[in-house]
Amino acid sequence: ETGVTQTPRHLVMGMTNKKSLKCEQHLGHNAMYWYKQSAKKPLELMFVYNFKEQTENNSVPSRFSPECPNSSHLFLHLHTLQPEDSALYLCASSQAGGTSYEQYFGPGTRLTVT
Amino acid sequence: DQQVKQNSPSLSVQEGRISILNCDYTNSMFDYFLWYKKYPAEGPTFLISISSIKDKNEDGRFTVFLNKSAKHLSLHIVPSQPGDSAVYFCAASASGTSYGKLTFGQGTILTVHP
Secondary structure (H helix, E strand, O other): OOOEEEEOOEEEEOOOOEEEEEEEEOOOOOEEEEEEEOOOOOOEEEEEEEOOEEEEEOOOOOOEEEEEEEOOEEEEEEEOOOHHHOEEEEEEEEOOOOOOOOOEEOOOEEEEEO | OOOEEOOOOEEEEEOOOOEEEEEEEOOOOOOEEEEEEEOOOOOOEEEEEEEOOOOEEEEOOEEEEEEOOOOEEEEEEOOOOHHHOEEEEEEEEOOOOOOOOOEEOOOEEEEEEO
16 A cells, blocks of 8 residues: 555444544655545645644544544544534645645545435 | 635636636745645645745646735646646645644636647
């Protein structure tokens, strides 16, 4: 595997379910991110992890719970979601501490909440 | 308040001609700008970036121009190819903020006709 991978690619869940999204980066980066992309809206940053420590929580509801066990893996635990949480969830990684800000994205998980 | 705006939702261009995608920003703290390209069912792919100390950066067929006084940047693609058809996002970062925080525009759909 190369780059940034995300599983599952598609997920349908009911409002009472609990599920998790997984992201893995194979680039040797030390920063990872979760973004949400809703229809016709810009990408919204949700969480930032630098060196496994959460450094940004962009006022995300507590029904989204991130976990970063090491610098290569990132999870987003979902519980009691609402239909308006249906969106494309993107994971990204980058090399913190450098002079550039390029982030490398995974293909995303298309989430539908019924 | 949207700090990065792409006011053209779509752009249609003939193959071989120039494509010009525009982006405006309001936050004067932004000092690094990026363009990403996104195909359907894939994550955004980094294309080209520019620091605020420059006004132009070129990479092959892609050139980004930055006009700091107007808070405006543009991406030129010359010559345009059908494979360039995708959604293009501009993004901005302020080096003084927490690392990795990119603010995205809402995207412009580019269609290049053969």
